[in-house]
Amino acid sequence: MADGTRGGRWTVGGGRSSGWRLFARTALARAYPRLIMNVREKWWMVFDILLPLVAVCAYVFVYRANNAPADLIGFVIIGGAMSAYWMNVLWAMGNQLFWEKETGNLALYIMAPGSMMAILLGMALGGMFTTTVRAASILAIGSLLFDVHFAVSSVPLLAAAFVLALVALYGMGMMFASMFLLLGREGWHLVNLAQEPVFLLSGTFFPIRSFNFWVAAGASIVPLTLALDAIRQLSFASGAASGFLDVRTEVAALAGLSVVFLVAARISLRQLERLAIAEGRLTESRA
Amino acid sequence: MRALAIETERLGRIYKPRRNDRHDAKPRVALSDVSLMVPRGELFGLLGPNGAGKTTLIKILTTLLAPSSGWAAVEGYDVHREPQFVRPCINMVSGGEASGYGLLTVRENLWMFSQFYGLSSAEANRRITELLAVVKMSDRVNTKSSQLSTGLRQKMNIARGFLTDPKVLFLDEPTLGLDVEASRDARQYIRRWVEEDSTRTVLLTTHYMVEADELCDRVAIINGGRVLACDTPSNLKRRLQREPIFHLDTSPLTAADVASIAALPGVRQATHHLAAAGSSVELILQEERVLGPVISQMESRGIALVNLSKREPTLEDVFFALVGRSMEEVEHG
Numbered sequence: 001m002a003d004g005t006r007g008g009r010w011t012v013g014g015g016r017s018s019g020w021r022l023f024a025r026t027a028l029a030r031a032y033p034r035l036i037m038n039v040r041e042k043w044w045m046v047f048d049i050l051l052p053l054v055a056v057c058a059y060v061f062v063y064r065a066n067n068a069p070a071d072l073i074g075f076v077i078i079g080g081a082m083s084a085y086w087m088n089v090l091w092a093m094g095n096q097l098f099w100e101k102e103t104g105n106l107a108l109y110i111m112a113p114g115s116m117m118a119i120l121l122g123m124a125l126g127g128m129f130t131t132t133v134r135a136a137s138i139l140a141i142g143s144l145l146f147d148v149h150f151a152v153s154s155v156p157l158l159a160a161a162f163v164l165a166l167v168a169l170y171g172m173g174m175m176f177a178s179m180f181l182l183l184g185r186e187g188w189h190l191v192n193l194a195q196e197p198v199f200l201l202s203g204t205f206f207p208i209r210s211f212n213f214w215v216a217a218g219a220s221i222v223p224l225t226l227a228l229d230a231i232r233q234l235s236f237a238s239g240a241a242s243g244f245l246d247v248r249t250e251v252a253a254l255a256g257l258s259v260v261f262l263v264a265a266r267i268s269l270r271q272l273e274r275l276a277i278a279e280g281r282l283t284e285s286r287a
Numbered sequence: 288m289r290a291l292a293i294e295t296e297r298l299g300r301i302y303k304p305r306r307n308d309r310h311d312a313k314p315r316v317a318l319s320d321v322s323l324m325v326p327r328g329e330l331f332g333l334l335g336p337n338g339a340g341k342t343t344l345i346k347i348l349t350t351l352l353a354p355s356s357g358w359a360a361v362e363g364y365d366v367h368r369e370p371q372f373v374r375p376c377i378n379m380v381s382g383g384e385a386s387g388y389g390l391l392t393v394r395e396n397l398w399m400f401s402q403f404y405g406l407s408s409a410e411a412n413r414r415i416t417e418l419l420a421v422v423k424m425s426d427r428v429n430t431k432s433s434q435l436s437t438g439l440r441q442k443m444n445i446a447r448g449f450l451t452d453p454k455v456l457f458l459d460e461p462t463l464g465l466d467v468e469a470s471r472d473a474r475q476y477i478r479r480w481v482e483e484d485s486t487r488t489v490l491l492t493t494h495y496m497v498e499a500d501e502l503c504d505r506v507a508i509i510n511g512g513r514v515l516a517c518d519t520p521s522n523l524k525r526r527l528q529r530e531p532i533f534h535l536d537t538s539p540l541t542a543a544d545v546a547s548i549a550a551l552p553g554v555r556q557a558t559h560h561l562a563a564a565g566s567s568v569e570l571i572l573q574e575e576r577v578l579g580p581v582i583s584q585m586e587s588r589g590i591a592l593v594n595l596s597k598r599e600p601t602l603e604d605v606f607f608a609l610v611g612r613s614m615e616e617v618e619h620g
Contacts, residue, residue: 016405032395036391104384108379108403114403119403
């Protein structure tokens with residue numbers, strides 16, 4: 001029976017989705033806790049908006065004290081907003097499966113017929129939404145506080161750069177998540193290690209062009225680098241002059257990184273899940 | 288013969304030392320040569336102390352752990368090679384687990400897990416309402432799970448296990464953390480659930496003898512990763528029925544008193560418990576006439592006998608007879 005019942009009792013497997021419907025249900029269900037968090041846990045406003053704004057203010061005052069061009073203030077605020085995504089990718093994607101393992105959720109995820117890729121996608125979608133609220137708040141408050149003037153040269157390209165940046169970043173996060181399945185607590189240290197150096201290498205608070213070409217090119221493996229550069233070039237009058245590569249090249253590279261990281265996430269998840277099952281690392285207890 | 292829900296053949300699992308383990312750490316055999324056949328419709332129990340290998344066996348059967356040797360199938364599918372076919376058929380509840388998210392309500396947590404099995408939201412919500420009534424949590428449906436006590440959280444986990452109406456349900460110490468009444472209710476529901484449909488199967492691990500005795504159609508006694516015996520609880524106990532068991536209430540006993548009784552010829556086992564006023568001793572004797580020398584020994588040591596009764600063997604006695612120690616003694620090394 002379609003509703004899965006027969007004579008008031010449930011039938012085994014009755015009324016269940018499979019295939020892409022199961023994938024979609026799994027992804028949306030896993031996204032749900034992250035979406036609802038915005039409403040139920042208000043402390044994020046302090047930790048995820050006010051504290052990043054404090055860091056942004058420090059850079060703004062340094063630039064102002066040195067009579068830097070006005071657009072640089074906008075660069076810093078965009079950097080502050082986009083850094084929220086990197087933090088989310090590291091802590092709420094890369095490190096997440098470790099916590100899921102500790103609480104017993106990971107075993108239930110693996111054991112369920114819904115795919116782990118759908119679980120990771122749900123985590124990513126939920127993370128993208130909540131972080132976009134935070135990033136937009138940082139951008140809006142920062143722009144108002146410091147009177148930033150935007151001069152968007154191409155809305156479609158800006159939208160493409162932003163969307164592809166998110167896909168590439170969260171694809172990278174999904175790949176991290178599966179890799180950290182094997183690392184356990186050591187993953188926490190790696191996440192810590194990856195936080196500040198990436199803020200430096202990706203040019204979060206300054207134009208990446210300040211580095212020499214090869215350093216900037218190397219740093220471009222992290223999607224945040226090209227995303228920041230492209231968004232700045234497209235959002236400010238002086239942006240193109242301080243850009244690293246041509247915007248279209250950067251958008252194309254972001255598209256390439258999106259594909260690479262999503263495929264890598266899928267492959268590594270499959271391989272590492274197999275390895276974790278062989279080594280008994282999906283559950284903490286070894287009883 | 289009924290179709291098999293679970294089958295294992297010479298199943299083994301060895302945990303190798305990890306990189307971070309001590310240098311002298313050795314591989315640990317968690318499971319060795321376990322062969323079981325559980326037909327559909329059976330409530331099958333695994334009884335053994337902590338560390339016996341029960342959870343390792345469940346992890347293998349639920350596709351979370353690869354066996355080191357042997358083979359296992361659930362609903363006819365190889366758990367290691369065909370996990371994608373096994374997973375839609377199963378669910379698991381572990382005692383003391385903290386699954387779900389604290390900021391979600393009980394209903395939201397259960398709904399989320401139902402989605403991973405592809406249930407429609409309407410069907411999931413209908414089942415959630417029914418199951419929360421069963422576990423007497425209807426008034427907590429909108430409570431955040433972070434605000435639940437350990438016992439209520441475990442009730443929510445039990446509801447989660449039944450929510451997807453699995454063909455094979457794995458219950459790993461499911462009543463851990465529940466009070467006496469809730470444990471009894473849970474056991475009754477588990478029994479009823481299996482009996483409602485002959486295709487449903489439960490594999491339950493426990494170290495509570497009463498739980499295994501009361502609930503299970505058959506019980507496998509497991510210790511040190513090996514299955515020592517597998518039969519119905521009544522058949523297992525019948526093995527000991529030739530050996531009479533006596534319960535004695537006495538004046539306070541010293542360790543030397545108990546040792547002197549245990550050393551008498553024909554005394555298979557003497558277990559001492561402190562009672563409110565004095566001591567109590569459980570004796571398993573080779574035959575009833577050994578009781579005479581026991582009472583004589585007590586008299587010679589000045590021990591007053593307050594009460595004496597003969598009792599039926601329990602699964603605890605079966606475990607002792609098989610292992611040579613009580614389950615409590617095994618757990619405490």
